[in-house]
Amino acid sequence: MSDPTPVLDDLRDESEELDRLVADLPEERWHGPTPAPGWSIAHQIAHLAWTDRSALAAVTDPDGFGALVEQAVAAPDSFVDRGAEEGAARPPDALLAEWREGRAALRKALGAAPPGARFPWYGPPMSAASMATGRLMETWAHGQDVADALGVARTPTPRLRHIVRIGVRARDFAFLTHQLAPPTEEFRIEVVAPDGGTVWAYGPEDAAQRVTGPALDFCLLVTRRAHRADLAVRAHGPDADRWLDIAQAFAGPPGAGRTPGSAGDPGGARP
Incomplete structure (x- = not known):
């Protein structure tokens, strides 16, 4: 417990x-x-x-x-x-x-x-x-909307680990939300923590499909606060690549999400 x-x-x-x-x-x-x-x-x-x-x-x-x-x-x-x-x-x-x-x-x-x-x-x-943890994720995500509206760049903290974990655990939910069958195999997720050196890793080390990148970018992706084209999150494998298009850490419909280049734009779209 x-x-x-x-x-x-x-x-x-x-x-x-x-x-x-x-x-x-x-x-x-x-x-x-x-x-x-x-x-x-x-x-x-x-x-x-x-x-x-x-x-x-x-x-x-x-x-x-x-x-x-x-x-x-x-x-x-x-x-x-x-x-x-x-x-x-x-x-x-x-x-x-x-x-x-x-x-x-x-x-x-x-x-x-x-x-x-x-x-x-x-x-x-x-x-x-x-x-x-869910309340933290929502607070961070809506806080990002406020920061973007005010033109404020927030300093990422180790608290992002909670959001990363939700995003990883919600993988299958994201596929189901889009009426897609979840992949049968696990992915390896490796994201670099805000300290620039620590790696937060999930899934088997020998997984054939992987996702890598900065923790901040992964959190922006799974909360749909930025488009993947504007982030340094990379997929290795076709199912992992598809996931990055639909990933979400929150319940409910995915919404439109942000368009490429709209990060920080108060007029950009998001769920």
């Missing part, structure tokens, strides 16, 4: 980094565009706050979370956008306070979860560590 404390600490640090990007923004910047079509910075933070509330309900109020799932099933194409719209309409100070309170409450609830507990989610049930 995995201790959630390390990833909870990393989630806290990832959230605080994004918080510092938006805390002192003038109100008009909150309503400026980001790479998500129709989404402002306020929408990005509202979405994180909304998802934190959903996760908290899953941990502390399963019946209440069940009602949220029913809403998602009834309006699968609009319920996420609707939650972001509602939050983005609030004054930035109130929205920021809500996000801070919600993520603190979620951290407390996940830290107090009994060992081995699993909680309902929009996909398979999740452990406390897995839920925290």
Whole structure:
């Protein structure tokens, strides 16, 4: 059974980094565009706050979370956008306070979860560590949208390892999402950590198909925050090459993704 404390600490640090990007923004910047079509910075933070509330309900109020799932099933194409719209309409100070309170409450609830507990989610049930990892991935990805909108280059951290791991584990899901049969053989994934020397490796060393590159670029790829043509991620083998076209670390539809050359462009497309 995995201790959630390390990833909870990393989630806290990832959230605080994004918080510092938006805390002192003038109100008009909150309503400026980001790479998500129709989404402002306020929408990005509202979405994180909304998802934190959903996760908290899953941990502390399963019946209440069940009602949220029913809403998602009834309006699968609009319920996420609707939650972001509602939050983005609030004054930035109130929205920021809500996000801070919600993520603190979620951290407390996940830290107090009994060992081995699993909680309902929009996909398979999740452990406390897995839920925290998913929240970190989303916080980093939406934080990238905010950073791109503000023209800020973020310094990559070892926290990227959590996102790499999700992306690797979600390989078969990406194929299934595109109505493709997942490859029967494992890939070898080797990505270079932000320190420039450490290699994070997954899969058998003798695998015939491989993916290599910087961890940051791999994370941008699997969160669909950049097009593979703009990244130094390389595939070795036909199935691995196909995967790089469709890889995603998040549940739900893949969306359009970014177009080549749109990285950092507030008008670029993404899911």
